[in-house]
Every structure is written in structure tokens, then in C-alpha cells.
Amino acid sequence: MHSKNRFRQFSAHGPAAAATGAAQGAPRDDVAALQTAASLENLAVQTYQMALTLPFIGGPQAKPEVKMFAERTMMQHSEHAAAFNAAVQRLGGKPQTAPDPKYAEMVRQALPAIKTPDDAVGLAITLEDVAAQTYAKDVGLVSTAELRQLFASVAGVESMHKAILLTVQALLKANQPQLIARPPQIAELPSSAGSVGFPDAFCPTAMAAPVEEGAVK
Amino acid sequence: MSIFSRRAKPGGDAAMVISERELSELTRQLDELHESTFPPLCKGLDELTANLGAVVRQPSTRRSFFLGAAGAVALGAAAACSGGQPAAPAASRTPASPPPPQETYPGDLKMVAVAAALENLAVSAYEEVLRKVGTGELGAVPPAVATFVQTAMKQHSDHAQAWNTALSRAGKPILSDAPLSITQQQMALLAAARSVPDVAKFALNLENVAAQTYTAATTNLSDHTAIMTAATIQPVETMHAAILNFIIGEYPIPDTFIGISTALKPDSLAVR
Numbered sequence: 001m002h003s004k005n006r007f008r009q010f011s012a013h014g015p016a017a018a019a020t021g022a023a024q025g026a027p028r029d030d031v032a033a034l035q036t037a038a039s040l041e042n043l044a045v046q047t048y049q050m051a052l053t054l055p056f057i058g059g060p061q062a063k064p065e066v067k068m069f070a071e072r073t074m075m076q077h078s079e080h081a082a083a084f085n086a087a088v089q090r091l092g093g094k095p096q097t098a099p100d101p102k103y104a105e106m107v108r109q110a111l112p113a114i115k116t117p118d119d120a121v122g123l124a125i126t127l128e129d130v131a132a133q134t135y136a137k138d139v140g141l142v143s144t145a146e147l148r149q150l151f152a153s154v155a156g157v158e159s160m161h162k163a164i165l166l167t168v169q170a171l172l173k174a175n176q177p178q179l180i181a182r183p184p185q186i187a188e189l190p191s192s193a194g195s196v197g198f199p200d201a202f203c204p205t206a207m208a209a210p211v212e213e214g215a216v217k
Numbered sequence: 218m219s220i221f222s223r224r225a226k227p228g229g230d231a232a233m234v235i236s237e238r239e240l241s242e243l244t245r246q247l248d249e250l251h252e253s254t255f256p257p258l259c260k261g262l263d264e265l266t267a268n269l270g271a272v273v274r275q276p277s278t279r280r281s282f283f284l285g286a287a288g289a290v291a292l293g294a295a296a297a298c299s300g301g302q303p304a305a306p307a308a309s310r311t312p313a314s315p316p317p318p319q320e321t322y323p324g325d326l327k328m329v330a331v332a333a334a335l336e337n338l339a340v341s342a343y344e345e346v347l348r349k350v351g352t353g354e355l356g357a358v359p360p361a362v363a364t365f366v367q368t369a370m371k372q373h374s375d376h377a378q379a380w381n382t383a384l385s386r387a388g389k390p391i392l393s394d395a396p397l398s399i400t401q402q403q404m405a406l407l408a409a410a411r412s413v414p415d416v417a418k419f420a421l422n423l424e425n426v427a428a429q430t431y432t433a434a435t436t437n438l439s440d441h442t443a444i445m446t447a448a449t450i451q452p453v454e455t456m457h458a459a460i461l462n463f464i465i466g467e468y469p470i471p472d473t474f475i476g477i478s479t480a481l482k483p484d485s486l487a488v489r
Contacts, residue, residue: 148435157474
């Protein structure tokens with residue numbers, strides 16, 4: 001039918017179409033998606049907690065800006081976990097207090113190898129990226145406008161974490177840690193510092209955690 | 218002179234061309250209804266007419282817009298079905314109030330148009346920043362800031378293209394400018410900027426408005442692909458905002474959740 005064809009054309013097009021597929025999640029997926037999100041947040045809180053015990057992140061060798069970032073980011077992830085679990089409970093589900101099993105194992109294996117700020121930043125980037133991609137994808141999977149807003153709202157913040165971490169990583173790799181400062185000496189920043197934090201025009205979703213990955217069993 | 222006057226307006230005549238195509242297609246469908254399915258369809262159309270008519274009067278969603286087009290065919294066919302009964306003379310009818318003017322972008326398409334316009338505004342704003350850089354109005358511009366402007370502008374252009382492709386595929390005129398309620402004020406603010414921090418603060422506000430607009434759009438769009446387009450653009454705008462906060466010297470992630478208090482709503486579009 002003419003009108004349906006036009007609707008199909010619109011629906012099949014767009015940068016997200018291939019990554020997300022057309023199917024929308026059933027309401028029962030809402031609880032699982034929220035629990036998985038909470039599990040990613042729990043893992044992020046645990047990881048930043050551990051990172052803050054490292055001398056170059058939370059100890060005497062740490063730059064104040066780095067320590068502050070780790071502390072505030074950990075707090076923000078804690079608030080995200082609380083928000084996801086509150087939504088779970090409103091839907092009659094059990095709050096998720098455990099970390100995402102897949103990425104908890106990845107963190108467990110990575111921790112002994114973290115010897116420098118660059119190592120820690122790289123691990124944090126992975127966790128922030130997975131979280132942002134998961135939530136961006138979940139926006140299209142959950143069944144209510146309220147949940148779409150929650151996932152979008154948090155995806156944006158994880159992306160901000162990632163943007164700063166990517167910039168910090170670039171400065172560390174360029175052996176310019178002194179430029180990680182607030183306010184920065186912007187005249188001294190390398191040109192690439194202006195773009196390395198946002199490498200994609202559209203948030204990818206290929207690394208998104210499956211809805212059930214962190215669900216309460 | 219409008220800042221947009223430098224830019225091409227390839228969609229300027231698109232509405233008329235597409236309307237003619239739509240008219241031809243609707244006419245063809247109506248002919249087919251008459252020729253092949255007209256007799257058995259009449260009974261079903263009688264039952265459907267009321268529902269479709271309601272949909273046509275309430276183009277609140279994208280789906281209802283397209284149902285509206287189908288409904289127009291159905292209503293036409295239904296009117297033909299009543300041919301066995303004498304129609305009332307026009308003079309004896311109560312004068313009907315004129316139909317409300319049709320919106321260019323009904324339903325979801327209005328928010329899509331707002332998004333396209335907002336991205337065009339961002340592109341034009343960054344173009345203007347580059348012009349100011351070129352004329353020396355901002356003083357010495359650090360290389361990282363210049364790179365930020367060029368890269369963010371390119372990404373906003375990509376976003377605008379995504380939204381305009383959606384409009385085009387829906388048979389609607391694309392937007393190559395920024396017909397929004399905020400445009401004049403925003404460009405005036407940018408015109409007054411005299412330094413890199415001034416420009417960075419201006420851009421930060423615009424990126425925050427974009428991020429909040431897309432956050433809100435995930436709740437007021439109904440088409441899945443449109444929702445996902447908003448969901449995958451919003452994080453990029455927040456990343457721009459984080460780097461701008463860093464450049465300004467503010468804490469780069471000041472809020473735990475992206476709000477919607479400054480989000481543009483569908484009625485921000487200055488196009489009927």
C-alpha cells in the first residue's frame with residue numbers, strides 16, 4: 001500500500017537502523033534492560049573505587065583533576081545505578097546489586113596489569129563506552145517514554161565521561177600530562193585535543209550489552 | 218542579510234514536485250479501487266470511514282499522518298459508494314467551516330524538522346565562528362579550538378543530513394536553514410561574541426540545547442527509527458558539551474542526568 005511503503009522507507013533508513021533492527025522490546029524486557037544497566041553501573045562504581053586506591057589515581061601521586069574526576073564519576077555512576085534500580089522496582093522487579101558478569105570478568109583480568117594512569121584510563125573508556133552504547137540501544141528497546149528518557153539521559157552522561165577520558169588518554173600518550181588541568185592551558189593543547197573526544201558522528205551500538213546480560217536470574 | 222542566505226536551498230521546490238506525485242498516486246489508487254475492488258469495498262469502507270476520518274483530523278503521530286493519506290482515498294471512495302442515494306443539494310447544506318490549513322510537517326515529522334533545523338543552526342553558528350576566526354575578531358585562536366569547531370561542524374552537518382533524509386523520504390521538503398523560534402536570538406548572541414571564551418560559552422549552550430532536545434525527543438517521537446536517530450545523536454552533542462566545558466575551565470560533566478528543561482519542542486518550528 002502506498003502509505004505503508006512510504007512509512008517503511010522512513011523506518012528502514014537512518015544511521016541507527018542497521019545497528020538496532022526493527023523489533024521493539026516487549027514490556028517484559030524493560031526489567032531485564034534496567035537490571036543490566038544497573039549491573040553495568042555497579043561495575044563502574046566498583047572499578048572507580050578500585051582505581052582510587054591506586055597511587056596515581058587517588059593517592060599522593062595523583063593529579064587533583066584526575067582524582068576529582070574519578071570520585072565524581074564514581075558518584076554519578078552510583079546515582080545512575082540507583083535510578084535504574086528504582087525503575088526496576090516500580091515495575092515490580094528485583095533491584096540488581098551485582099556487577100555485569102561479562103565485564104566484571106574483563107575488569108578482574110585487567111586489574112593486575114594496570115600500572116600507569118594510561119592503563120586505568122583505557123579500562124575506564126571501555127566501561128563507559130559499553131554503558132553508553134548499551135543505553136543508546138536500549139532507548140529503542142524499552143516500551144515506555146519514561147524509560148526511553150531515562151536511558152537517553154544516562155547515555156549522554158556516560159558519553160561525556162568517555163569524551164573526557166579519550167582526551168586525557170590522548171594527552172597521556174602525547175606525554176603531556178601537565179595539560180590535564182583546570183582550567184587548561186588551551187593555547188598549549190595539541191590540535192587533536194579538540195576532536196579526539198568525539199570520534200563518531202553517531203553513537204555506535206555494536207558494543208551494546210544484550211538486554212539479558214546483567215538481568216537478575 | 219541572513220546568515221543562511223549563503224547556503225543553497227535544494228529543497229525549495231521539493232514540496233510541489235512531491236505533492237504532484239502524491240496526487241497522481243492517490244488518483245491512481247482511487248481509479249484502481251473503482252475498477253477492481255469497488256463493489257465489495259463499499260460495505261467495509263462505510264464502517265471504516267468514521268475511524269479514518271478521525272485519524273485525518275488528528276495528525277498527532279507520524280503513523281496517523283500516513284493513515285491520513287490513505288484515509289483521504291478511503292473517504293473519497295466511500296463518498297462514491299453513496300452514489301445510490303441522492304446527494305443533498307449543496308445549497309441546502311449547513312455551510313461548513315473551512316478546513317484547518319494542513320501542516321507541512323505533521324506528527325513526528327515536526328520534531329524531525331525541528332531537529333534538522335537545529336542542526337542547521339549549529340552548522341551555521343560554527344561557520345560563523347570560523348568566519349570570525351578568519352577575520353581575527355576572536356584574537357588568537359588555539360589550534361585545539363579550531364579543530365573542535367571544524368569537527369563539531371562536520372558532525373552537525375551529518376546529523377542534519379540524517380534528519381533531512383528522513384524528511385525527504387517521507388515526501389516532505391528538506392530544511393537547509395533554521396526556521397526556529399530561537400534562531401534570531403542565538404545568532405545575535407554569536408554576533409556579540411568577541412573572544413574564544415565567549416564563543417565557547419555560546420557553543421556550549423547550543424550543544425546543551427541540542428542534547429536536551431534529543432533527550433526529550435526520545436519521549437515525544439513515535440517512529441522507532443526517528444527515536445533511534447535521536448538516541449544516537451544525543452550522546453555526540455553531550456560529548457561536544459563536555460569538551461567545551463573542559464575548554465572553558467568548568468567541570469566537564471556537571472550533571473548526573475541530561476535534563477530536558479531547555480529542550481526545543483515541536484512548536485519551536487517556525488514553519489506552518
